[in-house]
Amino acid sequence: MPKAALVYISLLICCAGIAYKVSTWFRYSLGSEKFTVLSRVLAAARGMWQTLWSRQFLTILKTFFLNVLFQARLLRVAPLKWATHFLILGGFTMLLLMHALGDYLNPLIFSNYYSTLNPFLFLRNFFGVLVFIGLGIALFNRFIRRDPARPPTSFMDVYTLAIFAAIMVSGIVLESVKITSVSVFREMAEEYATGQDEASLKSLEAYWVENYGVVSPGLARPFSPESLAEGKVVHSVNCAQCHSPARWAFMDYAVARLITPVAVYFDGDAVRSTLYYVHFFICLFGLAYLPFSKVFHLFTSPICLLANAVMDRATSNPANLMTKQILELDACTHCGTCTRNCSMAFIHRIIPNANILPSERLASLKLLASGQELSVRDSLVIQDGLNLCTNCKQCTLVCPVGINLQDLWFSVRETLVGRDIPNLLVLSPLSIYRGMRKDHIEITCYSRPISQARKAIADEFESSGQPRSVYTPGEEKVLDTPGIHLGQDACADCFRCMTCTNACPIVRTHTQPGSELDLLPHQLMQAVKLRLWDLVFSSKMLWECLGCYKCQEYCPMGVPATDLIFALRNVAISRTSRNIFQKTLETL
Ligand code: SF4
Ligand code: SF4
Ligand code: SF4
Ligand code: SF4
Structure with missing residues (x-):
């Protein structure tokens, strides 16, 4: 087969791959809102057209020169990565223009180009050396220098370095043999x-x-x-x-x-x-596989930077925000800067769930965004990592390609509560409200995950009628924290005066609190006193409580009612989530 035909086939695969990837930006979704593909395409076209004729176009220009061409964001957060990036990308781009695409571009750009004559002979080697220095620094940083804050190396990280190295080495060996x-x-x-x-x-x-x-x-x-x-x-x-x-x-x-x-x-x-053919086929493979590899960020990262420069949740069309978020999944370079700066990343040393780290969580989201059903285990590990996120926004501030990670986390929470997976840290409307930063949430959005979570907990404790067997020694410690006086004895003095129930704002929001909350605060304390754990852990009151401390403040007997409610929740969640994980793992 002629070489030109092979080049065109690779180019065709590359273009088809890019078209497929772009289509996913409009087909995949995150969050609870629903849009048709057509409405998202039209919204994107309208948004771009309006931006073109507005003052925001100046922002686009500024971002293009500052953050796309000069990579100022990357320079600010990681100067060494910035240098590495420029060495590899700058050197490789020049070689691509001068050598690989030389037949087409040299007559236009370098009219007197001749590969064995200076300055081109020198420049080709000079650009090659730049790429090798960049690759050397990247390899040293990733594989030799021990940095505990660096996220794990993925297959795509290795592939990206390997394809650049293979193209360069095979090219140099060929030239040297010649x-x-x-x-x-x-x-x-x-x-x-x-x-x-x-x-x-x-x-x-x-x-x-x-x-x-x-x-x-x-x-x-x-x-x-x-x-x-x-x-x-x-x-x-x-x-x-x-x-x-x-x-x-x-x-x-x-x-x-x-x-x-x-x-x-x-x-x-x-x-x-x-x-020659080894070098040629490596180049063709790199070209054909480009849309499916990390190298695709060469296209997506600039778009992401430009989009985030002019879009925000308050003013942008929600359909465009959703499209941008899917694009952001392709824009990530897995550089790990977000993970290095994440305020919760240290927990990963104790809980080995990669989804605690923002860079790894982002990589897990593509399947979720595609609408495919995740296994219970996969959903739980994403949820678990996400629920530990404090919304501190550090990851968003430092991401070199400008991904609005914090907004992504809000959308993912919305997506997850729409799935049939018990979410043990989403046990009240308040926690959903805080976790999603919504002005208004329909009750249908949160009733299902909440009832699922509560049912999972109730099921877990249903059979435990025995007073002591419900707690493990570790859980006992939680209930009996020295100086706080929790545990069953904490309610010993309760004489059912109902002061706590009368003071409780949650009770007042219900028209039929007795039936709607299962147990009123004073009944909850009595159930604890009588060790009726199945009642305690399945009661809505335990999860509706706001933690306002009014019951504890007004109790004439000094019963630490609110502290006890928090401690009981901790026991319920840790025990149930541990067992759900265990059961899920057993089914794998
Ligand atoms: S989200 Fe941003 S900071 Fe985090 S790994 Fe991806 S590109 Fe790097
Ligand atoms: S917002 Fe969440 S993921 Fe991002 S840095 Fe803060 S804790 Fe980490
Ligand atoms: S106010 Fe105190 S003593 Fe009265 S019912 Fe409530 S917990 Fe018991
Ligand atoms: S802490 Fe909970 S149970 Fe106590 S009064 Fe406040 S909402 Fe009611």
Whole structure:
């Protein structure tokens, strides 16, 4: 198959992949709102058109130069990463323009381009060295330098470094083999040094062996000064117009010197063709796989930076916000800056759930956004990580590609409460309200996850009628914290005066509190006193409580009612979540 056809096939796969990825930005969703694909496409087109003709366009321009081209956000939070990024991306882009796309672009950009002539000979090596230095720093940081704050290395991180390294190394080996090849030299001499007798050609070959790295098994060193002088003259007349001194190709030439002892074994059309096709196919693979790899962020990160510069939750169309959030999942470079700065990342050292780390949680969200049903276990680990997030916004402030992570977390919470998974930390409307930053939430949004969570807890404690067996020794400690006096004895003095119930604001919000809350505060205390754990843990009162401390404040007997409610919740949640995890793991 002709090479051009292979290039076009790879390009076609790449374009199809990009089209597929772009389609997911409009098809996938996060959050509770529903939009059709068409309405999201139209909203995006309208939004872009309006931005183009508004003052926001100036913001777009500023962001483009400052954060897209100059990467100012990255420089601010991670100067070394900024340097690495520029070395790899800058060097590779120039090689791409000058070398890979040279046939198309050089007539437009570098009119007198010739790869073996300066300045291009030098520049190609210079850009290659930049890429290698960048790759070296990246490899050192990722695999050698021990940094406990760095998130785990993913397959995509390895692939990205590997594909760049493979393209560069295969290209340099190919160039070096060509430099040492005497048959390549002879083909050139035959074509360009026409009319020279055999002795002159031998002198020219000696000159190239001495100065251009050619390895000729037929010529023995040292060469006589006369022969080299004659070779130099022939070279000046026939070759110098197209070949700058080899030392300018300092990297290729250095590698050619390294392989000199074995170069004769590589001197053949078959070896050169093989090396050429290895390099060629690696490049084609990199191109075809680009939309599905981390390299795709070259397209998505700039769009993300520009979109976030002019969009916010207060003024932007909700359909566009949803589209932007899906795009953000593709824009992440897995640089780990968010995780380094996350105020809750330290918990990952105690609880080995990768979803506690924002960079890892983001990677888990693509499946959720696609609408596929996650396994109970996968949902629980995302929920667990997300529920530990304090909404401190640090991750958003430091993300070099400007992803609004905090907003993403709110949307993911909305998505998760819409699923049939018990969410043990979402046990009251108040916790949902706080976790989602919504002005108004329909009761249908939270009634199901709340009832699921409460049912899971009630089921967990239903059979435990025995007074002591309900607590493990660790849980006993929670209830009997020294100085706070909790546990069953804490209610010993309660004489059912109902002061707590009369003071409770939650009781007052219900028209039929006795039936709607299952147990009123004074009944809850009595149930604890009588060790009726199934009643205690299945009662709505336990979860509706606001924690206002009015009951505790007004109790004439000093019963620590609110402290006890919090302690009971902790026991219920930790016991139930542990067992749900355990049961889920057993089914895997
Ligand atoms: S979300 Fe941002 S900061 Fe976090 S890993 Fe991705 S690109 Fe880096
Ligand atoms: S908002 Fe959440 S994920 Fe982001 S840094 Fe704060 S705690 Fe970590
Ligand atoms: S106010 Fe105190 S003593 Fe009265 S019912 Fe409530 S917990 Fe018991
Ligand atoms: S702490 Fe809870 S139970 Fe006590 S008065 Fe306040 S809302 Fe009612």
